[in-house]
């Protein structure tokens with residue numbers, strides 16, 4: 001078995017650590033890029049959402065590099081994600097690629113027994129003892145938590161840094177160098193050093209940057225290529241950003257869903273506007289919009305792929321929240337045809353609007 005997996009933000013570091021630690025053969029997929037998108041778009045149904053196309057492109061590249069098994073997370077929810085694996089399997093078969101899929105779904109959706117049966121398909125490939133396997137999984141869990149923490153702090157502190165670019169530099173070097181470690185223990189040590197650096201970045205307490213919440217469809221907000229590296233761009237503008245959804249959040253949410261204790265805050269805050277789960281992370285998006293309007297954020301940016309059913313519903317609700325809470329929200333839709341220049345112009349116009357609002361408040365207009 002030679003496993004590959006789709007890129008989804010920082011998950012690739014944890015997946016790499018698991019396979020390195022367990023001694024399982026794998027193909028690291030290429031970073032999501034234009035070539036992946038073009039390749040995926042060529043072989044995917046035109047109306048299919050962007051994550052599907054980028055993933056398809058990545059699989060094809062990995063299969064060409066020797067992968068024979070694809071590991072993905074799944075969803076039995078009502079949106080297309082529940083059909084991703086079936087469709088991708090069929091498309092790859094038509095292209096002449098005979099690969100296996102292992103779909104890791106929430107235990108609450110497929111049952112604990114089935115969940116562990118799927119996990120054992122992978123873990124049986126390793127000759128380590130159960131104890132060593134569990135230790136490796138725990139290390140991967142710490143890795144993803146550390147990386148998500150470093151990223152979150154870098155995005156938050158970018159608005160306050162004394163030397164413009166410090167946070168971005170630490171984050172970029174951390175992510176780049178992390179790929180060079182093939183032993184989970186060494187990677188953990190390295191990440192602790194990066195955490196120390198971001199914790200001690202020099203801040204200017206006199207600064208009052210704009211604070212923007214990044215909300216929307218989980219793939220497009222976590223995978224930087226699909227959102228034109230929006231968080232990096234906002235760092236360059238000296239804006240402080242925060243994103244609730246992350247791979248470590250997803251993992252905790254999946255585990256807590258067994259006890260139905262997941263996302264209590266988001267469910268509570270979304271129930272006035274969207275009391276049901278409609279697939280994807282629409283309910284989380286609404287909950288986050290409400291929560292950020294009640295905290296010290298100046299606005300929120302919702303990002304989702306063209307044709308994303310749950311987020312279209314969320315988008316139709318957001319203007320009501322915006323009006324009720326006097327809270328600006330910008331919706332950005334991305335697909336393979338999105339032009340970067342127009343996308344950036346909209347972000348800059350939104351920042352202008354937030355700055356003007358801030359100035360009006362300061363001058364009592």
Ligand code: SF4
Pocket residue numbers: 049050051079080081217219279280281305307308309310311
């Ligand atoms: S949440 Fe949206 S983008 Fe993601 S799979 Fe579902 S429809 Fe597609």
